[in-house]
Amino acid sequence: MVNNNENGSSPSQWPEAAQTLMALMHAQGEVARLSEREQLFSSLLVSVNAVLWAFDWETRQVLYVSPAYERIFGRSAGLLLADYNQWRDSIYPDDLDYAERSLADVLRKGAVEDREYRIIAADGQVRWLSDKCFINRQEEPGRPVIIVGIAEDITEKKQMETELQRLATTDALTCSSNRRHFFECAHREFEQARLQGSPLAFLLLDIDDFKLINDTYGHPEGDSVLQRIAECGRDSLRSGDLFGRIGGEEFAAVFPGCAQDFALQVAERLQREIQRLSFQHGGHAYGITVSQGLTCLTADDESLDGLFARADAAMYKAKRLGKNRIVCG
Template identity: 80%
Template sequence: MVNKKPSSQPYNLLPEAAQTLLALMHAQGEVARLSEREQLFSSLLDSVNAVLWAFDWESRQVLYVSPAYERIFGRPAGLLLADFNEWRDSIYPDDLDYAERSLAEVLVKGAVEDREYRIIAADGKIRWLSDKCFINQQTDNNQRVIIVGMAEDITEKKQLEGELQRLATTDALTQSSNRRHFFDCAHHAFATARLDQAPLTFLLLDIDDFKQINDTYGHQEGDYVLQRIADTGKAVLRRGDLFGRIGGEEFAAVFPGCTPQIAQQIAERLQREIQRLSFSHEHQTFGVTVSQGLTGITDADESLDSLFARADAAMYQAKRQGKNQIVSG
């Protein structure tokens, strides 16, 4: 008995129906694999919290936008694809000029990777975007210039940066400037005043008998006194004035563009408002007073330190003269 070997008939010699079936099966496999790749790509796009986009520079038309657009902007992608102004009109008004200029820079640089601007989402919330873009010049007959980019939502990062900045520059108890931030700003104000030959006045304020307040009513009540003094200072001072807590019970202010005469009026108003404050502890009511030292910039002053020294001396003179008063130095 002779065993026959399986037929080795090549594919192209198979009956026509078999060839058609195999070709159909092969095509279906390719379609399935293509569908799997498309589903995978679509899934990846859905999971990315950034807007991928493509923009035709000449026609001002958005050619593509990823699904994250609707999540971040809160608007239908179809409206954007029909009109680029949907994106433009979403930009925070103060940032619009920068956003447009930085987009145009890509035509010269080829890529712009440091664009950050705000948008107003459909729900009214302000969001920060980090929008990187790159030029992709096509080589067809029309030489179309296509710009592609990725706009990432960095709102949480910006909020964290803002909070860290606030913590680094703000006195935790009184929410006024801390010593370091106050003097950084004061040195800058002094340099500006010297350059512009403009007036500038420096004020030091110290709470009278603060240790006695702590010893009598407790440190918690003392902290409350500091907070009320700080609130009063921020309420009395003008827009653009500097105010901060620079020591335990010591505050300072700088009045840019303010003559000593005007600064004296501000200090007097501050003195009156502090005298009006009333505090209560276990059915006991008490008030507080402050001593202030005031001085203005002169041609002989080479740094803020000389103003600080004169204001400090004037404040201690106010203490020696009976407290609750303003002394100019």
């Protein structure tokens, strides 16, 4: 009997055909799964708010950059892939040397995880980056040296750190240094002056009859007086001088590199500026005065405490002599 098969294949060939079909279906399934994985990976890269990058050290070419680059830098990824200087030129000028040196450190260390530097985005905004990177070493000779990394925008974190630092070191009412921060800085200036053998002056200032101002015009008016005194201090002192509020109505200043004669000129300028202040309350105008005690570093001073004590004694002597004056001690 002859068995006619419309497909021209014998039953013995059917299993082979079925296996081929199954293999094709399996391959299609694998392709579909790979496509799904690729789409998932692409979605993840789009959602991650950090720049993933790969860089060929020898050719100075960016091999890959993730979509977050355009969001954070505001620049074209295509231009960056064509020219590495697009990234380099966006680095804040003051941070460029550090950014380049720390990138080169990867060759020696294998990884650098503490790189922080600023960039200037296309819109002119300055942003902070935390850029961790490591080297993908290939043992085979001739293989390229590839550095890969992840750059995260930490601008908000830096702004928060700056604000916390400001709150920790600044007197909230007068916006001048608070007591703790002032004396921390003053101690550093004292040690540096002793080490270098350079002059240093220390000044204490106390508002005359401040309690009477509060009792007569109220504490808000007293607060205004304190704020105006702080403004006079910032306007009258040199840029490298320290100035802070160290008590209720008491302020202090340190003049690095300043001998007594010149320090006295600065104190007198501050005295004149304060005497020019005029306040109005309920139709009544009034002025204020201050008493100041000034002293300078001597060879016998072993700590800042000695200068503080002499300036304090001189200030109270100014009070006893009739206020509104400067006494050197």
